Amino acid sequence: MRSTIPALALLLGLSACDQQATDSTRPQQAQAPTSVETSAATLQTFEQLREQFVNELWQLFPSWAVREGYYKVADQLQVPDDAYRQRVLDFATTYSRKFANLDSSRLDANASSDLALIQNFLSRIQWQLKTFKSYQWNPADYNVSHAFALILNTDYAPLDERLRTFSKRMAKVPAYYDAAEKSLRTPASPQLVLAVEQNEGALSVFGEELKQKLAQSGLSDDEKKEFTQRLQDARQAIEEYVTFLQTKHTDLEKTQKYKDFRIGEKLYEEKFKYDIQIGMTAKELYERALEEKAKLHEKMAELADKLWPKYFPEKQQPQDKLDRISAVLEKLSEHHATKETFKAEVEKQIPELAAFVTEHDLLTLDEDKPLVVRTTPPYMRGFAVASINAPGPYDKDANTYYNVMPIEDFPDDRAESLLREYNSYLMQILNIHEAIPGHYTQLVYANKSPSLIKSILGNGAMIEGWAVYTERMMLEAGYGDFSPELWLMYYKWNLRTVTNTILDYEIQVKGIDEERAMELMVRDAFQQQAEAMGKWRRATLSQVQLTSYFAGYADILALREEMKQKLGEKFNLKEFHEKFLSYGNSPVPVIRELMLAELDGQ
Structure with missing residues (x-):
């Protein structure tokens, strides 16, 4: 495993020989700075530059700032036109140059890793704007609703103050969507459909609940009048954007001249490098995944053979191992919640997981950080069955939301398929992944990290990898009493x-079609039809993100084994978990370097 911390060229000639006059009558020359002094000076320069970088970052990306709990810029809304993109590009190139002038060898491990994350982020911005250019073909990139919803529903300030912020921000919504329409060229079809759905959902943020809060507020009559006009203009802008997209969709359907949602090998490898940061190529990870798939099939076949007499005492086993595995999984999948009780069953399991983690001393949990299970808001639907929205480091005490897709609203056949997928066994793995000790727990720890950079420049492979790692860790610790049924379902989940x-x-690279993708998921990975269809859609909407789960999980597992070997009898699982999580959302190779550096120091 290679470190992601770059070795920068020495650009600052700060070392010098220590020369003193031998003649006592001659004035003594000033002593050159020692290495300790130059390191301290470099660190101070870096810290000042890092602070400037973060301050300018939030001015450029106020919607992102709101998601991190930084509300000083909440009344601002960036208008995504060419001038704005040039400002972002200038920011990235200027700070890339400034940070490149620092000698990372004179920084401590924490500062050096911060520098590496910043440099990757700045390089990624330049690549996105100059090469990837999703702003030209992904209309789902344009949606104002999330930050508005946070301003409205987070009690970071009195309601009247938040409504004034909301109003000022809302004044720019028409310009925002006008710029979005002008930025788009030929969209990709899946992104076009998602953009229509989510922007139609965005109207719910600007609906009746908002009007009621305005009516009950202490805003003056003039303020309410201005707010109401801006609200009308904002809704009209969203509706016009939806109509614009629908018209474009109709026109492109006739000619089938959509942009291909597949980005190809070159762009995929570049995006993988910036997004995943694990020290191997996408192709190498893909080949590793193929090997792991074969191993999981063998483990699942062994468990299916063990369970077969229990569930099919009068039936002969099929010769094909995939058929045997599938039959047992289908039988176990009959145990599931109803579509009306699914969300309640999710909620019910959270305290049970917390109790297990505490009882088995796997992690220290913060009981004061609220977790709210809710139905996925309309403007966020169409991507995943479950997800987590966590507060950022500037507003650590705000709610974390566990979003659950409204299965109760689905047709019976689709609901039944999803419920069989997220059956009573897999629901437990899902809750471990999304909540405790997965995403929810990890993001609470991330907000406590002393490094703001490591929290805000989060690495998706570490975040998703941790959630996947905890699934296995919990079962290894005895969750589920080592039930072969639960382990078989876990292997199915891990195979996913x-x-x-x-x-x-x-x-994205090999260009397989939907039929082959469905075969891969349903036949080879035993997924229900509805789940597989949803994943096909998701894979057409994003690139690289789906690799983050396996990439991060494999690295974390390898790091745990490495630390076990180095520490021997001194290895403590809880200490490993808490030390690992203390570094925020850093890439796993960066965390490895920091943990090894600390171990060497001890």
């Missing part, structure tokens, strides 16, 4: 993680 990597690479 591995298949995500295979699926994403084969769609």
Whole structure:
């Protein structure tokens, strides 16, 4: 495993020989700075530059700032036109140059890793704007609703103050969507459909609940009048954008001249490098996933053979191992919640997981950080069955939301398929992944990290990898009493993680079609039809992100084994977990370097 911390060229000639006059009558020359002094000076320069970088970052990206709990810029809304993109590009190139002038060898491990994350982020921005250019073909990039919803529903300030912020921000919504329409050229079809759905959902943020809060507020009559006009203009802008997209969709359907949602090998490898940061190529990870898939099939076949007499005492086993595995999984999948009780069952399991983690001393949990299970808001639907929205480091005490898709609203056949997928066994793995000790727990720890950079420049492979790692860790610790049924379902879930990597690479690089993708998920990975259809859609909407689960998980597992070997009897699982999480959302190779550096120091 290679470190992601770059070795920068020495650009500052700060060392000098220590020369003193031998003649006592001659004035003594000033002593050159020692290495300790130059390191301190470099660190101070870096810290000042890092602070400037963060301050300018939030001025450029106020919507992102709001998501991180930084509300000083909440009344601002960036208008995504050419001038704005040039400002972002200038920011990235200027700070790339400034940070490149620092000698990372004179920084401590924490500062050096911060520098590496910043440099990757700045390089990624330049690549996005100059090469990837999703702003020209992904209309789902344009949606104002999330930050508005946070301003409205987060009690960071009195309601009247938040409504005034909301109003000022809302004044720019028409210009925002006008710029979006002008920025788009030929969209990709899946992104076009998603953009229509989510922007139609965005109207709910600007609906009746908002009007009621305005009516009950202490705003003056003039303020309410201005707010109401801006609200009308904002809704009209969103509706016109939706109509614009629908018209474009109709026109492109006739000619089938959509932009291909597949980005190809070159762009995929470049995006993988910036997004995943694990020290291997996308192709190498793909090949590793193929090997892991074969191993999981063998483990699942062994468990299916063990369970077969229990569930099919009068039936002969099929010769094909995939058929045997599938039959047992289908039988176990009959145990599931109803579509009306699914969300309640999710909520019910959270305290049970917390109790297990505490009882088995796996992690220290912060009971004061609220977790709210809710139905996925309309403007966020169409991407995943479940997800987490966590507060950022500037507003650590705000709610974390566990979003659950409204399965109760689905047709019976689709609901039944999803419920069989997220059956009573897999629901437990899902809750471990999304909540405790997965995403929710990890993001609470991330907000406590002393490094703001490591929290805000989060690495998706570490975040998703941790959630996947905890699934296995919990079962290894005895969750589920080592039930072979739960372990078989866990392997199915873990196979999904591995298949995500295979699926994403084969769609985006190898160009497989929907039929082959469905075969891969349903036949080879035992997924229900509804889940597989949803994943196909997701894989057409994003690139690389689906590889983050396996990439991060494999690295974390390898790091745990490495630390076990180095520490021997001194290894403590809880200490490993808490030390690992203390570094925020850093890439796993960066965390490895920091943990090894600390171990060497001890």
